[in-house]
Amino acid sequence: MNVTDLTVKNDYCIGCGVCAGVCPSNNLYIDWSPRGELIPHTNNLCNDKCSICLDICPFNNHKINQDAITNSLFSKTRNIKYNEYTGYYLNCYVGFRKDTVKRLKSASGGLATSFLASLIKENIVDRIIAVGISEDNNRMFNFKILNNSNEVYSCAGSAYYPVEISRILKEIIKEKEEFEYAVIALPCVAYALRLAIDKIPKLKKKIKIIASLTCGQLQNRFCTELLSLESGIKVNELAKMNFRQKSENNSAINYMQVATDKNGNEGIPQANQELPSHLWHYQYFKQNACNFCDDIFGEVADVTFMDAWLPEYIDNYRGTSLIISRTPLALKLLENSHEYNLKEISVNSVIESQMGLIQKKRTLLKGKLYKSESSNSFYPEKRVKPDFNVYNENREFIDLTTEIQDLSKELWPKYRLDKSTAEFWNELKPLESKIAKYERKIRIKNLMTKPKKFFKKISGS
Structure with missing residues (x-):
């Protein structure tokens, strides 16, 4: 039995691709389903004695859940604190990147991108794994390996679109060089990576830092197609989608979604709050796995980034970030940087900013x-x-x-x-x-x- 027999069959697959990335038999590959979701398919090469895909699937049942992982990772850290929603934390921050140009190109305050770039600048890791625009015509976004800070900044912004990490994991498992990596991903992917790191020594050696974003739900690719068509760009002409274009005439939460066709022509910008509210609230195109996620704040990650959805920050269209830091290294990088406008904020304020997600999850x-x-x-x-x-x-x-x-x-x-x-x-x-x-x-x-x-x-x- 493998994930196609259990997780996929029962519609709990989130399409993260970790299973296909670590499969020792190359039995699994990730491709689109008829329902617009990335799922693993089988090459019929499965070893009956192997269970690694199920062992690392974030929507299978495990003896080692997020609580067990975070206890092992963070509980003995000096001055660590704990909250039932955020998990462990050393400190929480609110702020933004001082460079206004880079801040405006980001989804919120630009701190996630800047933090990842600093990991390379400070020689803490060699490369970053993050989501960027795909060169594959069949996928609009994909995980990429980024070699320098300029490449990291080129991937700033949000991608509300299915992505998977299998190709990247296969590459770093096979490579002979001793490169070390940081990864930024959604909570479910971060959980799967922690489970995989526990099983595969080479991943443990190479993946040194995991960052997470908060996540309420993930729609399939049909949602992107609908947004494109709503803006006047036909689906078969769609080339790219900017999900979080900022406008000085709108609040931070009322960002613009802009589709672009293959000739570089932009469709009619769609303001988030002017789209039918039920599109998100009533969960059109939502992947079923998201109905069964209980991790709001990426608890297994070393550091978590999110939008500052609080009354005092929403009106600033430039965007503001909240951060939960769980390791001394992340704490040091954040507090010593001169590129950030940063101040401490209470964990209760961070929780307040995501109360809708807490209700869901x-x-x-x-x-x-x-x-x-x-x-x-x-x-x-x-x-x-x-x-x-x-x-x-x-x-x-x-x-x-x-x-x-x-x-x-x-x-x-x-x-x-x-x-x-x-x-x-x-x-x-x-x-x-x-x-x-x-x-x-x-x-x-x-x-x-x-x-x-x-x-x-x-x-x-």
């Missing part, structure tokens, strides 16, 4: 686990447990978003080559009606709740 997850458990289907064990009460309280939202995820992936291939998204949305009208009905219920519920809270407050009870 810790509370709603309990209800989703219960739903899977009650259907007697395989599901990945998490650090929270299935809870009927959570499912019952959120049943309509959980069931509705599950239906939306499945139907949007099923329908988009029929309309992706159209001149507009009109027919796609037209076929989804019944679901749109369900969303409107659900939102009316929520508004009425909130209106009824407010007086109760007010009277409770003034009565002191």
